[in-house]
Amino acid sequence: MTGKFISIRGAREHNLKNVDLDLPRDSLIVMTGLSGSGKSSLAFDTIYAE
Known part of the structure; x- marks a missing residue:
């Protein structure tokens, strides 16, 4: 783990x-957020960063 x-x-x-x-x-x-607000995009960016 780096941080x-x-x-x-x-x-x-x-x-x-x-x-x-x-x-x-x-x-x-x-x-949490409205439909289409970017929750899944943020989750996938987080997985990619990991």
């Missing part, structure tokens, strides 16, 4: 517009 956080920088996929995010490792994280 305590998974960092996403400048995510621009579908409805995401230049999103920066630090997610804690080894934690349950819940994302």
Whole structure:
């Protein structure tokens, strides 16, 4: 493990517009939002960053 956080920088996929995010490792994280708001895109960006 390289750090305590998974960092996403400048995510621009579908409805995401230049999103920066630090997610804690080894934690349950819940994302909520309207249909089409970019939740799945953000989840896949997070998996890719991991």
